[in-house]
Amino acid sequence: MRRITWLVPTLYIIFLMMPIYWLINMSFKTTNEILGSFTLWPKEFTLDNYITIFTDPTWYNGYFNSLTYVVMNTVISVTVALPAAYAFSRYRFLGEKHLFFWLLTNRMAPPAVFALPFFQLYSAVNLFDTPLAVALAHTLFNVPLAVWIL
Amino acid sequence: MARISLRNIRHSYVEEPSGEEDWALKSMSVDWADGTACALLGPSGCGKTTLLNIISGLLMPTEGEVLFDDRDVTSIPPDARNIAQVFQFPVVYDTMSVYDNLAFPLRNRGVDKKTIDRRVREIANMLDLEAMLFTRAAGLTADGKQKISLGRGLVRADVNAILFDEPLTVIDPHLKWMLRSKLKELHQQFGATMIYVTHDQTEALTFAEQVIVMHEGAVVQIGTPIELFERPHHTFVGHFIGSPGMNLLPCELDGEHAEFAGHSIRTEHPVRLKTTPDTLQIGVRPEFVKFAESGIEVDVTKVTDIGRHAIVETRSGDNIIRLLLPEGQSAPAGRAHLQFDPKHTQVYADGWIVE
Amino acid sequence: MARKTTNQKAWFLVIPVVLLVAFNAIIPLMTVVNYSFQETFGDNVFFWEGVKWYEQVLRSSRFHDSLLRQIIFTSIILVIEIPLGVAIALAMPKKGIWVSVCLVLMALPLLIPWNVVGAMWNIYALPELGLLGRIINGMGFDYNFTQGPLAAWFTTIMMDVWHWTSLVVLLAYAALSSIPDAYYQAAKIDGATPWAVFRYIQLPKMKRVLTIAILLRFMDSFMIYTEPFVLTGGGPGNTTTFLSIDLVKIALGQFDLGPAAAMSLIYFLIVLLTSWIFYTLMMNNEEK
Incomplete structure (x- = not known):
């Protein structure tokens, strides 16, 4: 009985780790090895792929943008969600439950639904194609969740 | 069952x-x-x-x-x-x-x-x-x-x-x-x-x-x-059970008798020890301590009324001795003398009773 | 739990969220509603069309198909992830260093961005180059998720299970570890079977977090876009084209704004209504 209970989480973790392992494995292989043969670990260990990423601006700009966006998103979500979460957990006020569900509904809106209007809205206020726009757009989905979890 | x-x-x-x-x-x-x-x-x-x-x-x-x-x-x-x-x-x-x-x-x-x-x-x-x-x-x-x-x-x-x-x-x-x-x-x-x-x-x-x-x-x-x-x-039992708990007073041995503050205390049994203990104490419950004409000299320091009894706190040197006073009796003020009921006075060596 | 006090001033604390969400949600939503009733040929010229787009969408077999696929997909992943997550949480050790090791490893997939998950599974499941693809083909199955619909579904579902089961595990585990030992001891004395312990002690404690987990998984899987898009692109054919993929195809691929808007709103209403019913039911039940 004891033996079986630890087996379950172990198997699950192996299941979780396999794709990650494969991704890491691939990242250290040369293109030839990836396409040419099937190997469980890199025969020719290479850092070329990483060197490419960090030296080619088209690659690292992407990461830089992502990072800006993540930081902005977090800051906006937390600063806005924290007081609200506090209010929801401590006080009872008029329309509390309805408001809470309404916030939740925003998470229920399929991102695809908002793709177009966002495009137009942010063009209108000159925010388009800036990390702030992406961050703002994403707060729509994260803020309700942040309020809920905090 | x-x-x-x-x-x-x-x-x-x-x-x-x-x-x-x-x-x-x-x-x-x-x-x-x-x-x-x-x-x-x-x-x-x-x-x-x-x-x-x-x-x-x-x-x-x-x-x-x-x-x-x-x-x-x-x-x-x-x-x-x-x-x-x-x-x-x-x-x-x-x-x-x-x-x-x-x-x-x-x-x-x-x-x-x-x-x-x-x-x-x-x-x-x-x-x-x-x-x-x-x-x-x-x-x-x-x-x-x-x-x-x-x-x-x-x-x-x-x-x-x-x-x-x-x-x-x-x-x-x-x-x-x-x-x-x-x-x-x-x-x-x-x-x-x-x-x-x-x-x-x-x-x-x-x-x-x-x-x-x-x-x-x-x-x-x-x-x-x-x-x-x-x-x-x-x-431990004496102290833990009873309110207030048992009085425990350091004592010395004079032959087979315990001695406290210069008085020989009569106990239930004569004290016969096989080894020399680190600590030797007299134990007597407040219920079995009485004011008397002669005995251990104490100063009465505090009287607390708890309904049917009064708890009297007295002091002999550094030691506090408590006693229970039945309703209707009053505690003497200042200097007084105490007697212990020998049947309910025990000697404890290193915490354990001496029999 | 701390007792809540009634205080209408709490609204001031909520206002920032409301404003931000309003800017982000209400304006775009109004735009979508606007489109859904109109026809445009560009240049900001619009004609009133009434409910024409709604009729068109609701009658189209294309919408029916992707909705059906969506419902089947969401049902399957809920049926797999919730019981699996609970089972793993139950089998987790209760204390010791292994607990934190397990929790950190299990939380890992949750931290990986959606598009990375899609790409990762693509590499992992490729029939020739991927580990999973190799293993399944090695077992004698003809497995190729870019060509076989069944393989595509299998891979998409595995990917979602991989990505999100941990959420259920973490929530359920948190609930389980809040049960005092005395409950298990009392159950032992009362002669309760393991099933009774689960049914009367563990499940009631997990009810609240499972409600949250089911709601989140329902909403997220119903709106799933990035992962299957990166993995299969909705194919082969249309076999893994779920609602949101279809929606983007219509809106951006064909630029049919009217139908896309109408479809968006119908889609939104489905999610909203289902979640609301579920939420209300669970909350009412709890108050009793």
């Missing part, structure tokens, strides 16, 4: 106990005759609950055996030992009604419906739960929930023993008193073996015919409430 015996039980929560302090329970052998109402008394952390869990089977002792009627049950799980146990904090099955909660232990054992119904109603009646039998247990107050826990412990008629782990902690004082007398009544009616863990001496002394006093994982004395009161075997 059964006789319960512990043989050389020792328990440690540490994997490989090395020092004395690693043992939560020090080696002990105890017997409970069939049908006793026994209290395990001691301050928190003294191992009472550990001992109780070893009896019920929730805990497997590191060493020793647990016997029910001479049958070794040490490795038998709790549900097969046929015991009931009530815990300190209420445990109720939230999604069930009060009725289902009470019926749960019976249903799990395949008791027939009629018997279940009869038992549940009996117990509910006894604990005043009848009015709420069909409400959900989740909504009840702490009192109500603990009553259900008690009820689940009492509902089975054929148990070997019922174990209580400070069951009345969360219950308010008035109800506490009532439930305690209910338990006692129940014991007299059915004669089930009951073991009751508590740190409250009043609770232990009123409930039990046998009290086991524990201190730092060891049993210091087993006896009736009167024995514990009149002849504490250890200074």
Whole structure:
């Protein structure tokens, strides 16, 4: 009985780790090895792929943008969600439950639904194609969740 | 119902106990005759609950055996030992009604419906739960929930023993008193073996015919409430039981007599020691100390009226001696003299009574 | 839990969220509603069309198909992830260093961005180059998720299970570890079977977090876009084209703003209504 209970989480973790392992494995292989043969670990260990990423601006700009966006998103979500979460957990006020569900509904809106209007809205206020726009757009989905979890 | 015996039980929560302090329970052998109402008394952390869990089977002792009627049950799980146990904090099955909660232990054992119904109603009646039998247990107050826990412990008629782990902690004082007398009544009616863990001496002394006093994982004395009161075997018992506790005064030995503050004190037995102890004390309860014309010289420092008695605090040098003054008598002011009742004055060597 | 006090001033604390969400949600939503009733040929010239687009969408078999696929997909992943997550949480050790090791490893997939998950599974499941693809083909199955619909579904579902089961595990585990030992001890004394312990002690404790988990998984899986898009692109054919993929195809691929808007709103209403019913049911139940 004891033996079986630890087996379950172990198997699950192996299941979780396999794709990650494969991704890491691939990242250290040369293109030839990836396409040419099937190997469980890199025969020719290479850092070329990483060197490419960090030296080619088209690659690292992407990461830089992502990072800006993540930081902005977090800051906006937390600063806005924290007081609200506090209010929801401590006080009872008029329309509390309805408001809470309404916030939740925003998470229920399929991102695809908002793709177009966002495009137009942010063009209108000159925010388009800036990390702030992406961050703002994403707060729509994260803020309700942040309020809920905090 | 059964006789319960512990043989050389020792328990440690540490994997490989090395020092004395690693043992939560020090080696002990105890017997409970069939049908006793026994209290395990001691301050928190003294191992009472550990001992109780070893009896019920929730805990497997590191060493020793647990016997029910001479049958070794040490490795038998709790549900097969046929015991009931009530815990300190209420445990109720939230999604069930009060009725289902009470019926749960019976249903799990395949008791027939009629018997279940009869038992549940009996117990509910006894604990005043009848009015709420069909409400959900989740909504009840702490009192109500603990009553259900008690009820689940009492509902089975054929148990070997019922174990209580400070069951009345969360219950308010008035109800506490009532439930305690209910338990006692129940014991007299059915004669089930009951073991009751508590740190409250009043609770232990009123409930039990046998009290086991524990201190730092060891049993210091087993006896009736009167024995514990009149002849504490250890200074801990003297100090822990009684309010205020026993007076303990450092003394010297003059032949076979104890000497305190220059006075030879008459004790129950002459003092005969085999070895020289580190500490030697005279123990006398405040109930057995009286003002007299001559004796130990003291200064009266404080008088506290507690209703039928007054507690008088006196001082002899650095030592405080308390005594109980019956109603109607008044304490002399300033200097006075004290006498101890020799029949109830003992000498303790390194904490243990000298006999 | 701390007792809540009634205080209408709490609204001031909520206002920032409300404003931000309003800016982000209400304005775009109004735009979508606007589109859904109109026809445009560009240049900001609009004609009123009434409910024409709604009728068109509701009658189109294309919408029916992707909705059906969506419902089947969401049902399957809920049926797998919730019980699996609960089972793993139950089997987790209760204390010791292994607990934190397990929790950290299990939380890992949750931290990986959606598009990375899609790409990762693509590499992992490729029939020739991927580890999973190799293993399954090695077992004698003809497995190729870019060509076989069944393989595509299998991979998409595995990917979602991989990504999100941990959420259920973490929530359920948190609930389980809040159960005091005395409950298990009392159950042992009462002679409860393991099933009874689960049914009357563990499940009631997990009810609240499972409600949250089911709601989150329902909403997220119903709106799933990035992962299957990166993995299969909705193919082969249309076999893994779920609602949101279809929606983007219509809106951006074909630039049919009217139908896309109408479809968006119908889609939104479905999610909203289902979640609301579920939420209300669970909350009412809890108050009883």
